[in-house]
Amino acid sequence: MDIKKMLENDRVKPYLLKARYGIEKEGQRVDLSGKLTKTDHPKSISTRDEHPFIKRDFSETQMELITPVTETLDELFNYLAAIHDVAYRSMGDNEMLWPLSMPPELPEKEEDIVIAKLNNPENVQYRQSLSNSYGRRKQMISGIHFNFEFGDELIQALFNLQSEIKDYQQFKTEIYLKTTRNYLHYQWLITYLYGASPSSEKNFFEEDSLNEPVRSIRNSKYGYTNHSDVQVLHSSLEKYVSDISLMVKRGLLVEEKEFYSAVRLRGGQHVSDLKCHGVRYIELRNIDINPFEKNGISYEQAEFLHLFLIYLLWKDEGNHRDEWVKAGNFYNDLVALEHPLEHTQFEGDAKNIIDEMEHLAEFLDLTVSDTLFINLRQMLMDPSKTLAGRLYKDSEKDSQGQVATSIAKENYEKSWDKPYQLTGFTDMELSTQNLMFDAIQQGIQVEILDRQDQFLKLQLKDHVEFVKNGNMTSKDSYVSTLIMENKTVTKKILHQHGFRVPNGEEYNDIDYALRSYDLFSSKPFVVKPKTTNYGLGISIFKEGANYEDYLKAITLAFKEDSSILVEEFLNGTEYRFFVLNDKVCAVLSRVPANIKGDGKHTIEELVMQKNRDPLRGRDHRTPLESIQLGELENLMLKGQGYRMDSIPKNDEIVYLRENSNISTGGDSIDVTDQIPDDYKKIAVDAVSELGAKICGIDLIIENTEVPAANKNTYGIIEANFNPSMYMHIYPYKGESRRLTMHIIHYLFPELLQSQSNYGYHYKNTDLQCYAVE
DSSP, rough: OHHHHHHTTTTGGGGTEEEEEEEEEEEEETTTTOOEEEEEEOOSOOTTTTSEEEEEOBBTOOOOOOOBBSSSSSHHHHHHHHHHHHHHHHSTTEEEEOSSSSOOOSSSGGGGSSOOOOSSHHHHHHHHHHHHOOOHHHTTOOOOEEEEEHHHHHHEEEHHTTOOOOHHHHHHHHHEEEHHHHHHHHHHHHHHOOBBBOOTTTTSSOSSSSOOOOSSSSSSSSSSSOOOOOOOOOSHHHHHHHHHHHHTTTSSSSSGGGGGEEEEEEESSSTTTHHHHHHOEEEEEEEETTTTTTTTSSSHHHHHHHHHHHHHHHSSOOOHHHHHHHHHHHHHHHTTTSSSTTTTHHHHHHHHHHHHHHHHHHTTTOOOTHHHHHHHHHHHHHHHHHHHHHHHHHHHHHHHHHHHHHHHHHHHHHHHSSSTTTTTTTTTHHHHHHHHHHHHHOOEEEEEEEETTTTEEEETTTTTEEETTTTOTTTSOOOHHHHOOOOHHHHHHHHHTTTTOOOOOEEHHHHHHHTHHHHHHHHHHEEEEEOOOTTTEEEBBBOOOOOOHHHHHHHHHHHOOSSSEEEEOOOOOEEEEEETTTEEEEEEEEOOEEEEESSSSSSHHHHHHTTSSEEEEEETSSSOOOOOHHHHHHOOOOOOHHOOOOOOOOOOOSSSSSOOOGGGEEEEEOOGSSSOOHHHHHHHHHHHHHHHEEEEEEEEEEETTTTSSSSSSSSEEEEESOOOHHHHOSBBBBBOOOHHHHHHHHHHHHHHHHHHTTTOOOSSSHHHHHOOO
16 A cells, blocks of 8 residues: 555545544652652542543552543643643642652662552452562653544545555554554654653662663663563564463463553453454553653644654555564664763654654645744754753752652642632633532543533433533423523512512613602612623612612613613622522622722722732632622712722721622622521522522521521522532632532432442531531
């Protein structure tokens, strides 16, 4: 087959960059001083052996982070970043991930390296056998596995251009075999560019096996390799499968997965499955952890690997396939053991490869980063710019261990800088980010169906749930959502069932609303849109209002909706009750947007100061919203005799809003434990009458010490079908209530059972819900 000619065909070119990706990244848990931790795998991460995102590798301290399969590199790195966030924030407060492939200082006694405490005895036994064969120290080496699958459209287009191979599966296998053989021959280029394990830390080598720094211990004969008597050929799929099976039969490998090639052919659970299903994708296993990237591999590296694999498919291979691969293994060991600052002995070949790759990219119209080939040539001309060279240079001032510890601390601080966000998905609504965090932590597969619309698919084994905006689920009927969306309908239903709601009128016409001014002008009243959320367009007048202000309020409300409500103002404190499945899980007291005077600064300046709080931001990406200075705020200030340039007295509290929504700059205060059960029962019963299972219901309570059964002690002003959760998780003051975890357990009750079976428990008390009789 003339693959070169086929790749140049116009029917193939559109599919060349179509691919599927996955990353598996191992890393050791260390304390803040860079010492290997002595703690068990974090209990907040589901301890199931089959966790899809976060597992234990060989040792109890060795985390393996696994991305789902993605269709784009952008999506791949979003998930990789998010899973790192979950891992960091699930570990102990003083734990971090070691940023090197070579482990930190190991215990003097090898038996003090703790094998992973897995639930399946067979998995533990397998690790014990590896310990017996290679020693525990070598098993502590970590790295990156890059899983790659050419797009089906590409393989199909190539298949259609030839007639030699009639079977599509066989053709696909031949594509991967050629790519694999070439990869194994040229693997030394990966070691030169991205090798990053120059030295070992204390107690890795039992003797001084390697005294001088090198490019990559991990990819050398001293690293993660099989014994020399393990021989597997790649000349054909049949030979590959039979050789691995023979190695296992002879006892040279304990299991098939013990074969440590730089490339592994994948197509099923077992190597024998390749006979039936062929090669589906390949796993590149010779990539050191990049210490200069928080997540261990850069986007540019992944981009290079994709282009490199296309190049290897295009590139002719040697006539003697087995010798071609064997030579590549020999070359790789030479490069791996070169000094990090030494020009590689294959520099001429490397230059030709990079030139050919660039020419191929241009000829095939492949879009790559502008800096890719610039950086590749810089690394080739100056070895100090390779990963190994950079790490070695940095380690000349301090030891490699000190450099790694410093890098790990930086990564640790970045992961905890904004703990309310999920890196990779910070453009999404905050409650959705928190739900995704919990789902990943609990081992639930997360697929984003519509990123802009916050629409997720969650899957645990065969159990699938669809979630929109964090808590809109199949548990609530469509009609219950419509009821809560319509404030008029909500009020009527609640009133019919004996709950107190504010009196008022609904208006669909601005002129009609204005003609009703005299009905409300001399008493406390509220103007608000009929269906919108987040407190938009709401105006509150505690002492009535003049016609000009009434007109402004009506106009603002109609900007948000075609129908508005004007209703009586109820005295008291506003509380948000979060009700889930007939239980109150959280209660917030919400304080309207405000500033505290200092006798020096204007109201506008004080607002700017308060908005500098890192917890404040815009569009629900932070726990608290920035205080705005719009028409409603000016209207509120005017009613108090202030302007934006007024200077409040020292310690004077000035409110900029009457409504207390967090989304309009209010402060959230958790009072869950302080609210009596009789008021919680009011909330639960009201939500039940609305036919809802998930609801944020707002009550005005004048005095919580007065029994709820007394007359006019409360009023229900609103029911929300998609209540924000982040303000309960990260309140301005008070205890955190992890409502997203409640949602997870509500949707997947089997999780609680499995966690109970494994002795899993929460160390925090923020997962208590209050059932009321």
